[in-house]
Every structure is written in structure tokens, then in C-alpha cells.
Amino acid sequence: xxxxxxxxxxxxxxxxxxxxxxxxxxxxxxxxxxxxxxxxxxxxxxxxxxxxxxxxxxxxxxxxxxxxxxxxxxxxxxxxxxxxxxxxxxxxxxxxxxxxxxxxxxxxxxxxxxxxxxxxxxxxxxxxxxxxxxxxxxxxxxxxxxxxxxxxxxxxxxxxxxxxxxxxxxxxxxxxxxxxxxxxxxxxxxxxxxxxxxxxxxxxxxxxxxxxxxxxxxxxxxxxxxxxxxxxxxxxxxxxxxxxxxxxxxxxxxx
Amino acid sequence: xxxxxxxxxxxxxxxxxxxxxxxxxxxxxxxxxxxxxxxxxxxxxxxxxxxxxxxxxxxxxxxxxxxxxxxxxxxxxxxxxxxxxxxxxxxxxxxxxxxxxxxxxxxxxxxxxxxxxxxxxxxxxxxxxxxxxxxxxxxxxxxxxxxxxxxxxxxxxxxxxxxxxxxxxxxxxxxxxxxxxxxxxxxxxxxxxxxxxxxxxxxxxxxxxxxxxxxxxxxxxxxxxxxxxxxxxxxxxxxxxxxxxxxxxxxxxxx
Numbered sequence: 084x085x086x087x088x089x090x091x092x093x094x095x096x097x098x099x100x101x102x103x104x105x106x107x108x109x110x111x112x113x114x115x116x117x118x119x120x121x122x123x124x125x126x127x128x129x130x131x132x133x134x135x136x137x138x139x140x141x142x143x144x145x146x147x148x149x150x151x152x153x154x155x156x157x158x159x160x161x162x163x164x165x166x167x168x169x170x171x172x173x174x175x176x177x178x179x180x181x182x183x184x185x186x187x188x189x190x191x192x193x194x195x196x197x198x199x200x201x202x203x204x205x206x207x208x209x210x211x212x213x214x215x216x217x218x219x220x221x222x223x224x225x226x227x228x229x230x231x232x233x234x235x236x237x238x239x240x241x242x243x244x245x246x247x248x249x250x251x252x253x254x255x256x257x258x259x260x261x262x263x264x265x266x267x268x269x270x271x272x273x274x275x276x277x278x279x280x281x282x283x284x285x286x287x288x289x290x291x292x293x294x295x296x297x298x299x300x301x302x303x304x305x306x307x308x309x310x311x312x313x314x315x316x317x318x319x320x321x322x323x324x325x326x327x328x329x330x331x332x333x334x335x336x337x338x
Numbered sequence: 339x340x341x342x343x344x345x346x347x348x349x350x351x352x353x354x355x356x357x358x359x360x361x362x363x364x365x366x367x368x369x370x371x372x373x374x375x376x377x378x379x380x381x382x383x384x385x386x387x388x389x390x391x392x393x394x395x396x397x398x399x400x401x402x403x404x405x406x407x408x409x410x411x412x413x414x415x416x417x418x419x420x421x422x423x424x425x426x427x428x429x430x431x432x433x434x435x436x437x438x439x440x441x442x443x444x445x446x447x448x449x450x451x452x453x454x455x456x457x458x459x460x461x462x463x464x465x466x467x468x469x470x471x472x473x474x475x476x477x478x479x480x481x482x483x484x485x486x487x488x489x490x491x492x493x494x495x496x497x498x499x500x501x502x503x504x505x506x507x508x509x510x511x512x513x514x515x516x517x518x519x520x521x522x523x524x525x526x527x528x529x530x531x532x533x534x535x536x537x538x539x540x541x542x543x544x545x546x547x548x549x550x551x552x553x554x555x556x557x558x559x560x561x562x563x564x565x566x567x568x569x570x571x572x573x574x575x576x577x578x579x580x581x582x583x584x585x586x587x588x589x590x591x592x593x
Contacts, residue, residue, distance in 0.1 A: 107492060112482040136487060178503060224499070225506055227367040232391060237362060237495045240488075244479070244496050248433060251480055264428035264568065265478075294585035306578060314569035323561060330549035334589035 084250045087188045087198045089115040090239060091153050093214060094122055094205040101125035101141065102133025103236025104203075109137035111243035112250075116144040117153045122205075150202075150214060158197040159187050162210050162218035163238060165231070174221045177242055181249035189253075201242060206235055263315075270317035277321050282308060288328040291335035339505045342443045342453045344370040345494060346408050348469060349377055349460040356380035356396065357388025358491025359458075364392035366498035367505075371399040372408045377460075405457075405469060410531035412455040414442050414570075417465050417473035418493060420486070424467075425560050428568045429476045436500035440508030442527075451526055456497060461490055471560055472530075474567045525572035532576050537563060543583040546590035 090108055095101055095118060105116060118125045126141045134141055147153050154160050161180060175183075188197040202218065204210035215221065224241055226233055233241070263272065286304055289295035295303055316324075345363055350356055350373060360371060373380045381396045389396055402408050409415050416435065430438075443452040457473065459465035470476065479496055481488055488496070541559055544550035550558055571579075 106487070106489075109485045110481045110488045110492070135489075137485065176503075177499075225502065226365045227502075230364045230392065232361070233365045233495075234361075234390075237365070237492070240492045240495050241499050244432075244499075247480065247482075248431075264426070265431075265434075266426045266429040268426050289582060289585070292582070292585035292589065294582050303578065306575060310569055310571065310575050314565055316565070320561065320565050323558065327544060327547070327549050330544070330547035331586040331590070334547065335586070336589075 084185065084188050084195060084253070085112045085246060086114060087195050088113055088184070088246050089117060089153075089157065089198065089200045090243070091117045091119060091150070091200055091202045092121070092125075092235070093119045093150065093202060093210060095125055095235070096122045096206050098123045098125055098127055098130035099133045100206060100235040102130040102135070102137075103234070104239045105130075105134040105140035105144070106137040107236050107240035108243050109140050110240070111247040113243050113246060114140055114143070116140055118144060118146045119150050119153050120148055121146060150217060154200045154202075154217065156198055157200040159199045159220075160202070160218045161199065161220050161222050162202045162215050163204070163242060164210060164215060164221040164223060172215065172218070172221050174223050177222055177224055177245040180220075180222050180242070181245035181252070184246060184249040185253035201246075203235060203239060263317075268317065270319045273316045273318045273321045277318065278311070278316060281311075281316075281321050281325055284325055284328050287338070288332055288335070291332065291338060339440065339443050339450060339508070340367045340501060341369060342450050343368055343439070343501050344372060344408070344412065344453065344455045345498070346372045346374060346405070346455055346457045347376070347380075347490070348374045348405065348457060348465065350380055350490070351377045351461050353378045353380055353382055353385035354388045355461060355490040357385040357390070357392075358489070359494045360385075360389040360395035360399070361392040362491050362495035363498050364389075364395050365495070366502040368498050368501060369395055369398070371395055373399060373401040374405050374408050375403055376401060405472060406531070406534060409455045409457075409472065410529065410534075411453055412530050413452040413527040414454045414475075415457070415473045415530055415567075416454065417457040417470050417476050418459070418497060419465060419470060419476040419478060425471075425557060425564060427470065427473065427476050427564055429478055432477055432479055432497055432500040435475075435477050435497070436504035436507070439501060439504040444508070455530075456501075458490060458494060467560075471563045471567075472534075474570060523572065525574045528571045528573045528576045532573070533566070533571060536566075536571075536576050536580055539580055539583050542593070543587055543590070546587065546593055 090113060092104060108116060130141055131138045187199055188195050202210060224238060285307060290297060345368060347359060363371060385396055386393045442454055443450050457465060479493060540562060
């Protein structure tokens with residue numbers, strides 16, 4: 084899906100920004116880069132240096148002399164813009180763009196059909212009204228109103244990140260089984276019967292040490308339960324806690 | 339709310355990255371920056387130049403020589419990390435972090451209560467295991483697995499963007515403020531300095547009972563940390579656990 088998203092840079096002045104754009108794109112799995120009327124040579128020394136290993140994106144980029152050729156085969160054209168100009172235009176957040184992308188690109192159930200262009204303007208003056216009006220939508224990065232100075236590579240980083248998020252969300256709505264706390268865990272979750280034995284043991288050990296008085300229970304065991312239940316103990320953790328309690332039991336008086 | 343999010347950079351080598359970090363933060367309205375043991379002078383010429391108008395963030399930053407001082411007053415500690423090391427740790431996406439932040443910070447309906455630290459490691463080697471184990475959660479930017487080379491400023495740009503998104507979403511959804519674990523909680527979260535004292539106490543008590551041999555530590559303390567960090571202890575739970583340990587200490591031999 085990410086190969087159907089095209090980043091288009093209009094009138095770029097600094098080759099370093101071309102390189103930074105390529106790097107930002109590649110970190111998020113985007114690869115289709117087009118320059119329209121760049122005001123510098125975007126695939127040379129400084130651009131290559133700043134791309135920092137993403138020079139393949141630069142080498143396979145295209146340089147065109149008009150925007151219409153760059154967006155001709157696209158089904159959705161989005162312009163990255165500061166808050167709207169004289170004529171208000173439909174405006175979405177990067178997050179909303181991310182949510183729309185899968186259904187824009189995967190129009191039918193089989194092959195991807197759509198192609199999305201995202202336009203970024205000049206370092207100094209952004210996109211012209213004419214360019215903005217070639218867009219279906221404008222996307223606005225909601226930066227700090229007192230300091231909204233994202234450079235070009237930073238803006239592309241944020242938008243590319245959201246594109247990748249959209250794709251990942253579409254993929255994982257399938258399954259995420261073996262995950263526990265968001266990662267592949269090293270131990271299986273504890274069986275509840277073992278957790279219950281742990282609570283019995285804990286209560287006994289705390290009575291033996293004098294910390295817990297069953298005649299005056301207050302909420303002690305309830306708080307211990309709440310704390311250990313919400314942590315979702317794994318099997319080794321139950322064993323460790325029981326081992327620790329046994330090591331204390333060797334010193335405390337038997338009941 | 340954004341003023342209660344602290345970005346902590348550990349062992350930064352390049353002043354340019356310090357400046358890029360400040361700029362990325364400021365574009366998203368973050369301002370609390372701490373350097374821990376930087377391997378360069380992070381508030382000087384090249385850093386100022388790269389900050390590009392965000393030099394106020396650098397001038398008000400602090401430089402400390404240990405991580406514990408940097409996170410002591412925080413209620414949630416998050417480490418930005420590549421996929422997990424030997425011991426898996428709870429892992430979330432930047433998006434999930436964004437969703438959690440409002441209820442982490444705005445615990446009660448009135449004043450903000452929480453403070454969140456987000457840790458970024460060295461340019462070359464990231465965060466150490468010891469640093470990662472001081473975290474409640476790890477956050478992983480799901481980059482292109484074949485080219486995950488986000489530089490430090492780009493990673494901070496993405497995370498700061500998500501922090502701002504979280505705040506904007508919270509503002510528009512009015513209230514889910516006083517929620518913690520999805521309900522109104524009865525106790526405030528523990529400050530990290532109190533949690534660290536608990537770990538010191540726990541280790542001492544386990545040594546005295548003979549359960550823990552510091553000469554053969556295996557992963558015992560790491561597993562204890564992982565279990566208690568992910569449960570997000572509240573202040574009373576820390577007091578209960580310390581009280582319980584003290585009750586055992588009365589019986590075990592002093593070291």
C-alpha cells in the first residue's frame with residue numbers, strides 16, 4: 084500500500100532538504116518521490132549526504148516541470164498546508180489522512196486501485212493558490228501556533244509516519260495473538276489457580292510477620308489483589324514471589 | 339498539559355542533535371528538556387544554530403549527571419526503544435502513548451497531577467538495559483524494518499507530534515480526566531523516587547532472607563522491576579509494600 088503514496092516536492096531550494104525528505108520517507112517505507120521545478124539540483128552531493136543511506140529513494144526519484152504530470156495518475160491529491168488561505172478548502176489532520184488511506188488505496192477487495200499524491204511546497208512560501216486548488220484535500224499539521232517552524236524533512240517525517248500508521252492499522256485489524264503487553268512475551272500468563280495460591284501464601288506470610296491482622300483486615304488483601312491482578316502476572320513471576328515469601332517464612336514464627 | 343511532559347536525552351554526542359531536538363519539541367509545544375551525561379556541550383554554537391529559533395528551549399534545559407534525578411518527580415517513565423532486548427517489557431506505539439497521556443497527566447478534575455518522562459538514548463547505542471528497566475513502558479516507533487534509521491530529532495518529532503495530538507484530542511473530548519485504568523482511582527500515582535526507594539528496600543530484604551544473591555543476580559531484580567513498573571503503583575501501594583518488607587526485616591539477620 085505504501086508504494087502507492089507519492090510525495091511531491093514543489094520548488095525545493097535546498098538539496099539538503101531533498102536528502103532529508105528521502106530519509107524521512109524511507110524510514111516509514113515510502114519510496115515514490117517526485118520533484119517539480121526544483122530550485123536546486125536535488126540528486127547530488129549534499130542531498131545524497133543528508134539522505135544518509137536513503138539515496139536509493141533519490142536515485143529513483145523523478146524530476147518534472149509541471150505538477151499536472153506529477154499527479155495525473157493519482158486518485159487522491161492532498162496538499163500539506165498551513166491554515167487555509169482566502170478560500171477555505173476541505174482540511175484534515177494527518178491522523179484523519181492516515182485513517183482514510185487504506186480505503187482510498189484499496190478501493191476494491193482485490194488489487195490496490197488508488198494512488199495518492201501528497202504535495203509539499205517551497206521552504207519559504209509553501210504551495211501557491213493554484214497548487215492548493217489542485218488538491219482534493221489539505222492536510223494541516225497542528226503545530227504550536229507560536230512556533231510552527233517544522234522544516235520540510237520534519238513535516239514529511241510526520242506525514243510519512245501517519246501513512247505507515249494507516250497501513251499498519253489496516254493490517255493488524257486482522258490478528259495480534261501472540262502479543263502480551265504489545266511485545267512477544269518470554270513467559271506464558273499465570274493460571275488463575277496459581278495466582279490464588281499466591282494470595283493464600285502472601286496472606287499467611289504477612290500474618291506470620293505481624294504485618295497483617297486478620298481481625299483487623301482493613302483493605303490490605305484487597306489492595307494487594309488489585310495491584311497484582313492488574314499487572315497480569317506471568318508464570319515465572321508467581322514462582323518468584325512464592326520463592327521470596329518462602330525465604331521470609333524461614334525466619335518468621337510459624338502460626 | 340504539554341508542560342508536564344519532559345524529554346530526557348541520555349548521552350547525546352552531537353550538539354546538532356540537541357538543537358534539532360529543541361526545535362522538534364517546540365514545534366509541538368513541548369518545553370521541558372533535560373540532558374543526562376551528554377557527550378557534547380548541548381547548549382552552544384552548533385546546537386543553537388540547529389535549533390533555528392527554538393534556542394529558548396535549550397537555554398532553559400537542564401543538564402544532570404544521573405537519570406534518577408531526572409525522573410524522580412515523574413509518575414510515568416517511558417523509554418523510546420527499538421524492539422525489545424533479552425527481557426521483554428510492556429511496549430506501546432506512539433499512538434497509544436498519545437491516547438494515554440491525558441489521563442496520566444490530568445488525574446483529578448482540577449489541577450494536573452502527573453508528570454511524564456520520555457527517554458531517548460544515545461545516537462549510536464540507544465538506552466542501556468539499566469535505563470530501560472527504569473521505565474514503566476517502552477514506546478516503539480514502527481519504522482520500516484529494512485531502514486529504521488530515524489535520527490534523534492526525527493524520533494523526537496514523531497513522539498512530540500503524538501504528545502500534541504493526545505492533548506488536542508483530550509481538549510476536544512472534554513472529559514475522561516480523572517480516569518486511571520478506565521475508572522476514577524482512589525489514590526495518586528507514586529512518584530518515581532519513591533518507587534526507586536522501594537526497589538532498594540526490596541533488594542535488601544531479599545538479600546537478608548537469602549533469596550537474592552547479588553553475586554548471582556540472574557534476572558531477579560529485572561523481573562521484579564518489570565512486574566512492579568508495569569502495574570503502575572499508586573502511592574499507598576508503595577507504602578504497603580515497604581511496610582510489608584519492614585515487617586519481614588524484623589526477623590531476618592541484618593546484613
